[in-house]
Amino acid sequence: MKFNLNWKHLGLAAGLSFTLVAAGCGSDDEASGDQSDSSGDVNYSEEMDYTITGIEAGAGVVAAAEDAVETYDSLSGWEVATSSSGAMATELGEAVKDEEPIVVTGWTPHWKFAKYDLKYLEDPEGSFGGEEQIKTMVRKGLEEDKPNAYKLLDQFKWEAADMETVMLDINEGSSEQEAAQAWIEDNQDKVSEWTDGVEDVDGVEVELVYVNWDSEIASTNVVAEVMKQKGFDVEITPLENGGMWEAVAQGEVAGMVAAWLPATHEAQLSKHEGEVVDLGANLEGAKIGxxxxxxxxxxxxxxxxxAE
Structure with a gap:
């Protein structure tokens, strides 16, 4: 019995010694990890494979992101992966769900800011420009041919919170038309300002074009539904950025409420300046980054x- 007890004592001592050694090793590792964390030098970039998740190729925010990659040393070796605004939003949602790092090309207004806790990265070099406006552009001759359509488009103005309400409603399952109609019903005071002095018509055809972004889907559908209530036969057509501007400049459609300026659509405006009629901002305080x-x-x- 005594012999067994001594071996038990030896075993306990050995186990205790091993535990202390192991604990000592663990403490060193943890201390090392703590120093790494305290430095704030978390390499999110490597986790993201040095990739910015973008939207459609040719979009102004994508061009600005590509410029940022060339401008910032911190983005050396990065790439901007283009896809679509819908695909970008899906990837963002999946990353947020798993609390994984992600950098996306973003803009305001957008429903993602209402749904997720997000922030813009500071842009000290100014690659993304400053505050933007969303403007209404129409074809030449619209005021003479269809004065009531011209007047309503000219008077269309709203705020970022309005647009984000419609966008979020669509994102949560409403159809584009349902979301637009719901907003109109809840905001008759604003709608009455847009339609002030606009006469009812009987089936006058109007085609509006827009780039297939959540923000422009919202605004174009709202305007279209208001025009339908005034008796217009409205068709709305999604196009790429260049095609949208081209259609208005060539007089193929009535207009658009989707021109982001001065930065996002700068190239398109430069190309078509003098070929479209600028009705001014329908929304102030837009931003990209x-x-x-x-x-x-x-x-x-x-x-x-x-990138290394």
Whole structure:
């Protein structure tokens, strides 16, 4: 019995010694990890494979992101992966669900800011420009040919919160027309300002074009539904950025309420200046830039790391 007890004592001592050694090793590793965390040098960039999740090729925000890649040392070796605004939103949603890092090309107004906790990365080099407006552009001759359509489009103005309400409603399952009609019903005061002095018509045809972004889907559907209530026969057609501007400039359609200026559609405006009629801003305070979830510990584009 005594012999067994001594071996038990030896076993306990050996086990205790092993535990202490192991604990000591663990403490060193944890201390090392703590130092890494305290430095704030989390390499999100490597986790994201040095990729910015973009939208359609040719979009102004994509061009600005590509310019940022060339401008910032912190984005050296990065690429902008183009897809669509819908695909970008899907990837963002999946990343947020799993609390994974992601950088997307973003813009305001957009429903994603109402649904997720997001932030713009600071842009000290100004690659994405400053505050933007969304403008209404119509074809030449519209005022003479269809004065009531011209007047309503000229008087269309709303705010970012209005647009985001419609966008979020669509994202949560309403059809585009249902979301537009619901907003119109809840905002008759604004609608009455747009239609002030606009006479009812009987089947006057009007075609509007838009780029297939959530923001422009919302605004174009709302305007179309209001025009239908005034008796217009309205058709709305999604096009790529260049095709949208071309259609208005060539007089093939009545117009659009989707011109982001001065930065996003700068190239298209330069190409078609003098060929379209600028009715001014229908929404102030729009913005583009690189967007990340707030749980990411980065605040500026300069906080990212270049590819090795």
């Amino acid at each position: 690189l967007v990340v979830p707030k749980y990411m510990e980065v605040d500026s584009i300069e906080d990212l790391q270049p």
